[in-house]
Amino acid sequence: MLRGKFITFEGGEAAGKSTQAKRLAARLEGAGLGTLVTREPGGTPLGEDIRGLILKDHPQEPVTELLLFAAARAEHMTSVIRPALDEGTWVISDRFMDSTRVYQGKHYRIEREFISQLEKYTVAPDYPTLTLIIDLPAEVSMERANTRGTLSRYDAARLETHQLLREGFLEIADSEPDRCVIIDGMLTPDNVEAAVWQAVNERLLAKVL
Numbered sequence: 001m002l003r004g005k006f007i008t009f010e011g012g013e014a015a016g017k018s019t020q021a022k023r024l025a026a027r028l029e030g031a032g033l034g035t036l037v038t039r040e041p042g043g044t045p046l047g048e049d050i051r052g053l054i055l056k057d058h059p060q061e062p063v064t065e066l067l068l069f070a071a072a073r074a075e076h077m078t079s080v081i082r083p084a085l086d087e088g089t090w091v092i093s094d095r096f097m098d099s100t101r102v103y104q105g106k107h108y109r110i111e112r113e114f115i116s117q118l119e120k121y122t123v124a125p126d127y128p129t130l131t132l133i134i135d136l137p138a139e140v141s142m143e144r145a146n147t148r149g150t151l152s153r154y155d156a157a158r159l160e161t162h163q164l165l166r167e168g169f170l171e172i173a174d175s176e177p178d179r180c181v182i183i184d185g186m187l188t189p190d191n192v193e194a195a196v197w198q199a200v201n202e203r204l205l206a207k208v209l
């Protein structure tokens with residue numbers, strides 16, 4: 001049996017990741033492909049508990065947060081993502097390792113080499129096949145996050161922080177063009193959905209259907 005493909009959505013706060021993860025899943029299901037939508041941090045009971053800890057207790061030390069994310073990711077990969085891919089299911093994750101690279105690496109300046117090592121033990125060899133980076137100007141990201149109601153720590157962050165996070169995602173797209181596609185998050189939800197679908201078709205479906 002053909003292995004499933006692993007697709008991740010990345011980007012700043014309120015870029016439209018969760019909205020588009022669901023829409024893409026519906027399209028893939030429509031094309032007859034078994035699909036699983038999951039999210040990070042989270043994805044397993046243990047991972048959801050860790051998500052709760054991070055959101056509730058706001059670790060003071062960035063390394064604490066990095067290690068909690070890594071722990072959740074290891075479980076997620078081993079007990080959910082990899083088994084699903086093995087049985088031919090397509091997996092869509094709402095945030096994944098690039099968020100760690102950007103938030104803990106670029107924003108909190110934790111050494112890239114340490115983060116890469118953690119990826120090696122938590123993700124390898126099942127790195128995402130395709131990463132859709134929804135890109136939004138920092139001002140818009142801030143504005144949408146503020147009107148969404150519940151504010152995470154990053155939602156409430158300053159403009160410069162949103163700017164830095166945006167740059168971080170764009171740098172990843174630039175350095176790994178085979179894996180990443182930048183999607184314009186300023187389009188209407190329907191048009192973002194169409195751009196996502198086009199990327200998935202070009203990069204993945206053309207090869208399997």
Ligand SMILES: Nc1ncnc2c1ncn2[C@@H]1O[C@H](COP(=O)(O)OP(=O)(O)O)[C@@H](O)[C@H]1O
Nearest residue numbers: 013014015016017018019144185187188189192
């Ligand atoms: N393309 C879009 N244009 C305008 N608003 C959008 C768009 N996509 C999502 N939104 C709105 O922005 C907010 C954040 O969307 P969401 O999908 O939860 O983003 P994320 O998961 O990236 O934080 C929601 O209120 C949603 O309705």
Ligand SMILES: [Mg+2]
Nearest residue numbers: 017018019094
């Ligand atoms: Mg979301």
